[in-house]
Amino acid sequence: MTSRHIFVDGVFRQNAVYRQILGICSTLAVTNLLSNTLVMSLGLVFVTAMSSLTVSLLRTVTPSRIRMMVQVMIIATYVIVIDLVLQAFLPEISRRLGPYVGLIITNCIIMGRAEAFAAKNPPWPSFLDGVAMGLGYTVVLMSIAVVRELMGFGSLFGITVLPPWFTRWTILTMAPGAFFMVGIVIWVMNTLDPPGRAGQAR
Amino acid sequence: MQYLLLFISTVLVNNFVLSYFLGICPFIGVSDRISSAIGLGLATTFVMTMTAAVSWFINHKILIAFNVPFLQYVSFILVIASLVQLVEMFVRKTSPPLYRALGIFLPLITTNCAILGLALLSALRDYGFLQSVVFGIGAGVGFTMALVIMAGIREQLELADVPVNLRGAGITLITASLLALSFMGFQGLIKG
Numbered sequence: 001m002t003s004r005h006i007f008v009d010g011v012f013r014q015n016a017v018y019r020q021i022l023g024i025c026s027t028l029a030v031t032n033l034l035s036n037t038l039v040m041s042l043g044l045v046f047v048t049a050m051s052s053l054t055v056s057l058l059r060t061v062t063p064s065r066i067r068m069m070v071q072v073m074i075i076a077t078y079v080i081v082i083d084l085v086l087q088a089f090l091p092e093i094s095r096r097l098g099p100y101v102g103l104i105i106t107n108c109i110i111m112g113r114a115e116a117f118a119a120k121n122p123p124w125p126s127f128l129d130g131v132a133m134g135l136g137y138t139v140v141l142m143s144i145a146v147v148r149e150l151m152g153f154g155s156l157f158g159i160t161v162l163p164p165w166f167t168r169w170t171i172l173t174m175a176p177g178a179f180f181m182v183g184i185v186i187w188v189m190n191t192l193d194p195p196g197r198a199g200q201a202r
Numbered sequence: 203m204q205y206l207l208l209f210i211s212t213v214l215v216n217n218f219v220l221s222y223f224l225g226i227c228p229f230i231g232v233s234d235r236i237s238s239a240i241g242l243g244l245a246t247t248f249v250m251t252m253t254a255a256v257s258w259f260i261n262h263k264i265l266i267a268f269n270v271p272f273l274q275y276v277s278f279i280l281v282i283a284s285l286v287q288l289v290e291m292f293v294r295k296t297s298p299p300l301y302r303a304l305g306i307f308l309p310l311i312t313t314n315c316a317i318l319g320l321a322l323l324s325a326l327r328d329y330g331f332l333q334s335v336v337f338g339i340g341a342g343v344g345f346t347m348a349l350v351i352m353a354g355i356r357e358q359l360e361l362a363d364v365p366v367n368l369r370g371a372g373i374t375l376i377t378a379s380l381l382a383l384s385f386m387g388f389q390g391l392i393k394g
Contacts, residue, residue: 021230021371025315028223069283076276084272099322102275106315108227175221176383183368183375190367 003128010132016109017140017182018189023109027141028178029100034157037145039093043082043101045134048110051075052118052130059119071114072105079104109133144181148172205336212340214388218316219348220381222323225316229349230374239353240346242310245289247342249311250320252285253278254338257321258331278321286312316345351381 016022023044030040054074055062062070083101086094094101104110113133118126149155152173154162171177218224228242257278265271290308294301311317320341324334355377364373 022227024226024230024375025223028226072279072283073276076279079275080272083275099319099326102322103224103315103319105275105279106313106318108313111313171383174386175223176379176386178223179375179379179382183372183379186372186375187365187368190372194367 003125006125006128007132007135010129011136011139012193015136015140015189016112016133017137018186020112021186022112023107023137024182026100026103026107027137027144027182028175030097031141031145031178031181032148032152032173033096034142034145034149036093036096037141039086039090040097040100041134041138041141043086044104044107044109044137045131047075047078047082047104048113048134048137049127049130050078051110052113052126053123055114055118056121056123056126062119067119068115071111071119075110075114076105109137140185144185148177148181152177205332208333208336209340209343210391212337213344213347214385215391217344217348217385218319218341219345220378220385222319224319225314225345228310228314229352229378230371234353234356236350236353236357239349243342243346243349245308246311246314246316246345247339249282249285249289250317250342250345251335251338252289253282253317253321254324254334254341255331256281256285258324258329258334261321261325274322274325275318278318282317282321283312316341348381352378355381 014020017024017027026040026044030036051071051074055071058070058074079102082104083094086097086101113130117129121129146156149157150162151169152171154160154166154168169177172181212218216222219226219229225246228246260277260281261271261274265273265277286308290301293308320338324337329337352374356374359373359377368376
């Protein structure tokens with residue numbers, strides 16, 4: 001498997017959000033503002049990549065019976081790093097994201113990749129796989145956030161771009177809009193790129 | 203009175219699934235049969251209540267007392283994992299029928315972000331002990347309710363003619379959207 005394969009697979013073919021329906025909680029929760037989404041996605045890319053790398057480096061010395069525990073601890077460590085960095089440098093965004101930063105730990109994407117890929121492969125491909133999975137998540141989240149912020153608040157990254165006569169679709173910034181947008185994204189992506197027999201996770 | 207308000211607001215107004223987006227994975231995965239939805243809901247409610255109580259003690263008596271609050275994530279996730287294990291052993295010894303009913307759902311609960319979210323939220327909001335416990339019960343009841351309603355809708359949905367590419371997760375999310383919309387009607391019920 002070449003690096004290019006790993007990337008295409010991670011970002012599109014096995015995209016965590018719309019193909020495997022993983023990590024939906026945070027997808028729904030943080031996509032109302034682009035700035036929140038960007039920070040959250042970068043955090044996730046970092047955690048997925050670094051924890052995949054670490055799990056892979058330790059894969060020969062980890063007893064298989066307690067490997068879940070070890071993986072959770074590794075992930076939690078990186079999440080603590082992200083959380084402290086955010087609190088120190090971006091306190092405003094850290095406050096807005098609230099508990100969702102900590103919830104990166106239970107984001108099934110990371111555990112899933114650690115278990116399915118990193119525990120069986122050498123460090124470098126695992127790292128790439130983590131980055132690719134994280135990027136796939138980022139792409140989907142950013143596209144949802146663009147629609148939600150543009151239509152809901154009339155702005156992008158907090159800068160107003162739509163003229164005042166455009167009636168804001170406020171519902172999109174609230175909970176129902178989040179569910180609706182993710183549902184639509186899954187529909188559109190399944191239509192553009194129909195999943196094979198093995199593709200559909202659930 | 204204050205506790206009653208907190209309970210109602212957690213169940214209806216700030217429902218964990220429909221307005222905080224916590225616990226979506228089981229919400230989508232397990233909500234296709236009412237019976238399994240009830241089983242998972244009850245098990246989750248139980249673990250949530252226990253987690254709320256235990257994590258309050260850990261947070262206030264150990265982490266804050268020793269000034270290491272950044273260890274919250276690690277310690278909460280450990281608490282949850284061991285609680286789930288404990289519940290599993292306890293139920294297996296005391297009530298085998300219940301164990302058979304809940305069996306497969308128990309390990310799933312560890313990775314349910316609603317539980318960690320509950321522990322983190324009640325730490326973030328600085329709830330007292332009783333408040334935390336009420337919050338935990340409310341969150342569990344709200345989760346169960348959302349799951350059961352969803353399962354009921356999905357059993358009907360099987361008879362409907364859904365576009366092929368929308369089947370499964372897609373239609374479930376759009377149904378959830380409508381459900382969240384109707385739950386927004388409860389918003390005026392409690393101020394703040």
